Amino acid sequence: MAELRLTDAEARLAEIVWANAPVPSPELVELCKRELDWAKSTTYTILKKLCDKGLFRNDSARVTVLLSKEDLAARQCRDFIDDSFGGSLPKFIAAFVGTSRLSGRQAEEIRNLIEKYREEAGNE
Numbered sequence: 001m002a003e004l005r006l007t008d009a010e011a012r013l014a015e016i017v018w019a020n021a022p023v024p025s026p027e028l029v030e031l032c033k034r035e036l037d038w039a040k041s042t043t044y045t046i047l048k049k050l051c052d053k054g055l056f057r058n059d060s061a062r063v064t065v066l067l068s069k070e071d072l073a074a075r076q077c078r079d080f081i082d083d084s085f086g087g088s089l090p091k092f093i094a095a096f097v098g099t100s101r102l103s104g105r106q107a108e109e110i111r112n113l114i115e116k117y118r119e120e121a122g123n124e
Contacts, residue, residue, distance in 0.1 A: 004072065004079070018068070
């Protein structure tokens with residue numbers, strides 16, 4: 001799966017779609033005109049790019065979400081860890097912790113996440 005990066009314009013339009021989806025494409029054009037001062041052609045050009053990237057679908061003048069904001073963020077995080085740390089989550093965590101201090105609460109949250117995923121992996 002190719003790395004998924006958004007331009008600033010794509011990210012701005014994506015935020016509007018996520019906040020309003022499903023949204024009729026003519027309504028999306030109006031939202032972009034009001035919020036971003038974009039022309040109709042700009043909205044449709046950027047929307048097509050986002051659809052081509054697999055974030056949204058524009059079918060029968062209705063824009064729907066294919067990839068949620070949270071799923072995009074998770075994918076971008078995985079891509080970053082793959083690119084920067086050879087896919088090693090422990091190396092990423094070591095680098096992150098090495099440059100900042102974790103509070104007791106943060107350390108406990110991480111422990112809880114590890115336990116949760118360890119238990120889920122044991123049930124498979």
